[in-house]
Amino acid sequence: MGDLVYEGKAKKLFTTKDPNVLLVQYKDDATAFNGEKKEIIEGKGALNNKITSYFFELLAEKSVPSHFLERLSTLEQLVKRVTIVPLEVVVRNVTAGSFAKRLGLQEGRPLPFPIVEFYYKDDSLGDPLILEDHIYALEITSKEVVVEMKEQALKINDILYEHMEQHGIRLVDFKLEFGLDHAGQVLLADEISPDTCRFWDLQSGDKLDKDRFRRNLGNVLEAYQEIEKRLGGQ
Numbered sequence: 001m002g003d004l005v006y007e008g009k010a011k012k013l014f015t016t017k018d019p020n021v022l023l024v025q026y027k028d029d030a031t032a033f034n035g036e037k038k039e040i041i042e043g044k045g046a047l048n049n050k051i052t053s054y055f056f057e058l059l060a061e062k063s064v065p066s067h068f069l070e071r072l073s074t075l076e077q078l079v080k081r082v083t084i085v086p087l088e089v090v091v092r093n094v095t096a097g098s099f100a101k102r103l104g105l106q107e108g109r110p111l112p113f114p115i116v117e118f119y120y121k122d123d124s125l126g127d128p129l130i131l132e133d134h135i136y137a138l139e140i141t142s143k144e145v146v147v148e149m150k151e152q153a154l155k156i157n158d159i160l161y162e163h164m165e166q167h168g169i170r171l172v173d174f175k176l177e178f179g180l181d182h183a184g185q186v187l188l189a190d191e192i193s194p195d196t197c198r199f200w201d202l203q204s205g206d207k208l209d210k211d212r213f214r215r216n217l218g219n220v221l222e223a224y225q226e227i228e229k230r231l232g233g234q
């Protein structure tokens with residue numbers, strides 16, 4: 001194992017022999033509300049590794065570039081080293097979560113078009129919603145990068161929305177992170193999993209994602225297993 005480069009709430013990053021390649025190790029830790037709520041959910045790391053690998057492979061087939069190289073083992077992936085843009089990119093198809101709360105809306109209302117939002121990645125501030133003008137005024141990243149992230153996020157939404165629908169799941173919303181590689185190319189990074197998406201069963205409306213943990217609904221692991229099963233796992 002190489003040196004630990006970074007430890008986040010759900011993953012660790014290690015160096016490899018190749019300076020442009022990092023090893024990601026998924027953890028079983030679940031956190032919510034900026035780390036205030038914490039639990040270990042045994043088996044979550046393996047499921048998120050599998051599900052993220054599945055999505056990154058699907059996106060690669062549809063010409064969406066990402067940092068993903070290969071899934072190495074139950075908990076590990078190899079990825080290209082990127083510098084993460086400190087913005088979370090959220091795409092919403094249906095009212096839910098902080099959007100519903102902020103604007104006093106009921107959850108579950110389909111939106112007339114997908115909404116893209118940016119959140120500033122800063123734990124001490126609790127990742128606040130940020131406007132595009134704020135991003136430019138504070139020089140967080142360039143307009144080119146923002147435009148590219150938005151375009152990719154909407155393309156990813158089209159692909160994943162349709163794919164999940166075919167598997168009986170409504171893609172309500174999700175969060176993406178992007179990075180810049182050594183050549184300055186914008187690459188999808190981080191993960192796409194039930195930790196970072198809202199997945200509702202198309203028929204029953206049952207939540208099959210991290211909201212089960214955030215809202216103490218129980219059967220967290222079972223929900224993640226159900227997503228894996230729908231996507232063709234055993």
Ligand code: TMP
Nearest residue numbers: 096097098099173174175195196197198
């Ligand atoms: P929100 O409704 O709480 O703003 O969440 C929007 C989407 O982003 C939802 O699918 C969950 C995901 N998300 C993360 O992946 N990480 C986070 O820290 C938060 C707050 C949300």
